[in-house]
Amino acid sequence: MTSELLAPFRLGPRFSERIWGKPDLKPWYDSTGTSELVGEAWLTGPDCPVETGTELGKSLKDLYPEFPLLVKMLFPNDKLSVQVHPDDEQAQALGLARGKTECWYVLEAEPGSTVACGLKEGVTPEQVRTAALDGSMESLMEMVPVSVGDMVFVDAGTVHAIGPGLVLLEVQQTCDVTYRMFDYGRPRELHLEKGLAVMRTKTAAGKVAPREMDGFVRLIEQKYFVVDRFDIEGEELVSMTGPGCLVALSGEGVVIVPGEEEEVELTAGKAVVVPEGWDTVVVESLKGMSFVRCVAPV
Known part of the structure; x- marks a missing residue:
């Protein structure tokens, strides 16, 4: 080891307002600094402030233009949209550095909590398009019950969603490209055709045994x-x-x-x-x- 090495340092979280979030994130955080609903706490986001060491006051992006892992905590108080992320090849064709493969570790779960993780056997892209337009999207998806301590793998191309009543630790590739395919009628932009272009009907997603x-x-x-x-x-x-x-x-x-x-x-x-x-x-x-x-x- 040499003194030239950057020593380990702590980051402060950055909170992201989300329509599906919570008014407060206690007991994890005493304050979010906003009165809006907060759905995500980014722990290794580019704008997270350095709180210790010689680089105090800088942000993570000052030290790492692209830190390889984006770690978040998710606090859904309502259903997230049904969405999908591109893989590396698809993302790079769009001029992005990488795709988005992720995983969720369940920290809190109310009884009956579920995540949607992939499509049911035999579902076709045309059925997905029809269901996204007529509001029956959930009927095509594999609903997975989850409890505290479960780990769920979500590889790029997996159509997925997260239900309420959970607190999740998400670890993912550093990429924030999301194609929202269905959003329960909420007034947000959808990306159905882009989502259909990158989704896969079969993926490796699902629970992972410790x-x-x-x-x-x-x-x-x-x-x-x-x-x-x-x-x-x-x-x-x-x-x-x-x-x-x-x-x-x-x-x-x-x-x-x-x-x-x-x-x-x-x-x-x-x-x-x-x-x-x-x-x-x-x-x-x-x-x-x-x-x-x-x-x-x-």
């Missing part, structure tokens, strides 16, 4: 991201296989970097970015904690 590893639980391992959950008392040596971040889910702790004097506080609802070059960091729990490690494989 895997017990040595000292942690692997929630998902895909081409674009790996997400692991740690439940610790005391100290834990955490390896990093690529640029990524740590996000506390419960409890409190600190991130200790070998050779660095400053400790970075790790609290629920905020991300600590671990830049390239740090093979390991130490996470010390104050009274027991749970956190996730999100990395972009190199």
Whole structure:
């Protein structure tokens, strides 16, 4: 390690107003800074402010023009639109850097909560077009019951939607292109033809079973991201296989970097970015904690 390496640092969240959001996000956040409905807290968005270290006051985009992972928390109080995202090849044909493959980790779920994840067997694009226009879109989709601790994979091209009563941690490629195919009559722009052009009738989307590893639980391992959950008392040596971040889910702790004097506080609802070059960091729990490690494989 050299002193020239950028040390791990904490980011403050950026809140996004959404028509399907909530008036407050407690207990995760005491305040959102707005009286409007908020649906998303971006934890590694380009405009998220650096809260610690030598780069204090800058934004993530000042340090990373394109950080490889966009990590969010979603707070739906109503149904999200039925939507789809392009894959890398489709996005690049449109002049974009990458597509959008994502995953959702369920942090809170009211009884009966569901997500829509893909189309039913045999559904055709023409049926999707008709259903989007006549309001029967939900009847064509696979409705998946979810509960706390579930991980759902949503690869690009999957027609999907999220229901109310959930709090989700979303990890995705850094891309914000969404084609809204059906929106329950709400007065927002639709992108039906663009959505039909990039959707696939069969995808790999669905629930992912967790895997017990040595000292942690692997929630998902895909081409674009790996997400692991740690439940610790005391100290834990955490390896990093690529640029990524740590996000506390419960409890409190600190991130200790070998050779660095400053400790970075790790609290629920905020991300600590671990830049390239740090093979390991130490996470010390104050009274027991749970956190996730999100990395972009190199």
